[in-house]
Structures are given as structure tokens and as C-alpha cells.
Amino acid sequence: MRIEGAVLTKYVIHGGKPLYGDIEISGAKNAAVAIIPAALLVDGVCRIENIPQISDVTLILKILQELGADVRTVDRTTVDIDCTRVRNARVPDVMARKIRASYYFIGALLGRFGAAQVPPPGGCHLGARPIDQHIKGFVAMGADVDVRGGYINASAKDGRLQGAQVYLDIVSVGATMNIMLAAALADGMTVIENAAKEPHIVDLANFLNSMGADIMGAGTDVIKIRGVERLGGGVYSIIPDQIEAGTYMAAVAAAGGEVRIRNVIPKHLDCITAKLEEMGVEITEGDDSVLVRRDPARRLSRTNIKTLPYPGFPTDMQPQIAVALCLAEGTSVITEGVWDSRYRYVDEIHRLGAQIQVDGKVAVIEGVDRLTGAPVQACDLRAGAAMVIAGLAAHGTTEVDQIQYIERGYEDIVRKLSGLGADIRVVVTPEEEKAQASVG
């Protein structure tokens, strides 16, 4: 939502009410932010459907336009992208720094032009976020890569990358997808070993294959990409967002109620479903929906969770499930297996009366009977979603500040939750009021 002459400030939630109804899941953020830059590799028009309306996607589309792409909105969730006339391989600094996924422009531009200049990416602060494995892949394919003047400069020695064998030292989503992008038009076969297997990796491979690429094995830990001479245009629909769906499942677990979550691929949710069932949440799978039930009169059961690469429990669901566990009976232990520092939200959740002790990558949660509303901040995207869930479950009023983080990855979260009977609204502070407050 954008309001002329005003600033979006916070969500105000009057919580403690169970959620009932149906909710529709949008396209996957982490697939969309790779598939949109992948359009650079395509000679012709790509029609991309099921695009989520979130700020990371708006930014990725803006970067593409800055590079010279023709981007036309077909309807709310569909765009036509034509990159045929793009000649520029330098991504603007201020835009790229705001998001993680700007790193996909390195692979896509290298694949298209044999050269790329991209600032180091931004994204959520989760501890160190190096991109050495991406660079290792590009170098194996014959690129020179250096960092000068705040830019990552990459160029293929003879103007075109060569297929190569790349063993990833660590399972990395971004490196797997970036190397796939670089390899789609390379000369010869690239093999990625120890590849990540997330649903968005398969989605990117499916997108590229539907445009004429030759990629096998996506979704396993060995991906083979035989470079082709050209990719042509086509139509592709992005998969539903596994993490958005999981977030609403966790919201029902925490607040109670009965919600049908539509437009999902239930298989992608197995890792989340299994844990919620251990906690006493009832989940019934349909073809493209899940029905989530939690009796508000019964407490959740405790469990232990370790986040891992797919098909393990997703790190991007860790803060949201932690909030549900704050209300479970007994002691739960969470081990963060992907990021060094993904517990920055814990200080905020303490304000609502949660009891969590963090030691390095381990959080020990003593379940409490109830949370009580308080003012909190979203310190990153999923931490922000966790604060919303906490506000829905807590008795009283919770104000969630810094909601721009949440809007990076959740389309219309206020409207979607209101549709389930939640009392949540956006409070807007007009510019004049802000100015007066600061003078006072």
C-alpha cells in the first residue's frame, strides 16, 4: 500500500483471537528474484506469471529496467519482460545494496554479455553472508573476478564462459542458482556438485528449460547444465511461496483456529508440516491446499528443531516457529544450522513475556501460558513476520515497527490476515505530524 504524502509506520494488532477462513498464497519471493534476472538470458519476450507484489520484486524489476529492459505489467501478478535491447552490464549501486538477490545479476549478466559489474548484495543481517562459492563457480568457468571501487567486476576471458565442474564447499542456494544462470549459455557442460535442493532451485531450472535451456538434476545435489546457443521467449508461472505458506501455518499454530491455505505445493511444506504435527497441530493436505487446525483451548506440545538446507526445516521459518513454541507446554530447543546470527528477534519477543535463552546457535524456549501485547520492531524480514504472529497470539495490543522489512517478502499481509478475522491494521503517520513531533 502506498499513500501519497504520508509515511507507513507500523502494524497495530489487537491479538488473542483465533484465525478462521481461507487464505491465498502468492508466488515465491526467492524464486521470483532469480527468475526475473534470468530474463536477461532470453532472446525474446518472457511472460512471467504469479509474481508476488513485494518490495524485493519491485526493486529487482527496477534494476532490470535501469539496465534497459522493457518491462510491461500485464495484470497484478503478470509481467512481460523483453531484455533484447539491454546493452548495459553495470547494476546501479543504491538499488543492489538493498537486497540479497541482486547477486543474481552477476550470473545472468556474465551469461548474457560475458561481463558484469554488480555491487556487493544487501539482504537480511543474519551474520556473515559471503559469496565466495558464487565466485568460485564463475572463476572455474573462466571468469576473472575482482572487487574494485565497491563493485564486483566479472568478465569471461574470451567473452563467453566455458562449462566446468564446480564442487560447492558449502550447500548454498545463491551459489547454486547463480552458477546455473551463468552456465545456461556457456560453452559446454557445467556440473554443480553438492548443489542446494530448495524448491526455488527447481523453479529456476524449470523456467530456464522452458525457454530452451538444457538443465538436468535440479532438486538433487548434482545439477548438469549443458550450455545452449540461445534461449527464446515463453510463458512461465512462479511456484507458490513455501515460506509465506509456512508463516501462516505457524500463525494458526500460535493463535489457534482453522484455516485453509490455498495455492500451495503441499510437498514443499512437508518439513514444516511434520514439526507442526509434532506440536499437536492438525494438518490435512489437499491437492493444492493445506487445512491447518489448532484447538485454541489446547496448548501446543514442545519439540526440538534444527534448521538445515532443504529438505530440512527451513531457516527462513525459524523465527516464526519459535514464536509458536513460546506458547507450547515445556522446553523446546532450536538449533540454527544455516546462519551464524538469526536470533536478533529474541530481545523483541521478550517484551511480550516470552522466555528464550540464546547461546550461540542454540535457543532454549520455556513455553509460557500467554504472551501480552507490547511495542516491538521487525529487525529483518522473518523476524518481522514472527512479531506479527506474536501479536496475533498475544493478549492486548502489539505495535510492530519497521514494517518495511516485512513488506520485502509478504504480499498484502494485513489484508490476508484481516480476511481470517485478525484485528490488524496499518497505522500511517502523516509527514506533518512527524515533523511536529520532532519539533516538540
Ligand SMILES: CC(=O)N[C@H]1[C@@H](OP(=O)(O)OP(=O)(O)OC[C@H]2O[C@@H](n3ccc(=O)[nH]c3=O)[C@H](O)[C@@H]2O)O[C@H](CO)[C@@H](O)[C@@H]1O
Ligand atoms: C534471496 C534468497 O534466496 N535468500 C535465501 C538464500 O540466501 P543465500 O543464497 O544468501 O544463502 P546460502 O544458501 O548461500 O547460504 C547458506 C550458508 O552458506 C554460507 N555461504 C553461502 C554462499 C557462499 O558463497 N559462501 C558461504 O559460506 C552462508 O554464510 C550460509 O551460512 O538462502 C538462504 C538459506 O536457505 C535463505 O535464508 C535466504 O532467504
Ligand SMILES: C=C(OP(=O)(O)O)C(=O)O
Ligand atoms: C533471509 C531472507 O531473505 P534475503 O536472503 O533476501 O535477505 C529471507 O527470505 O528470509
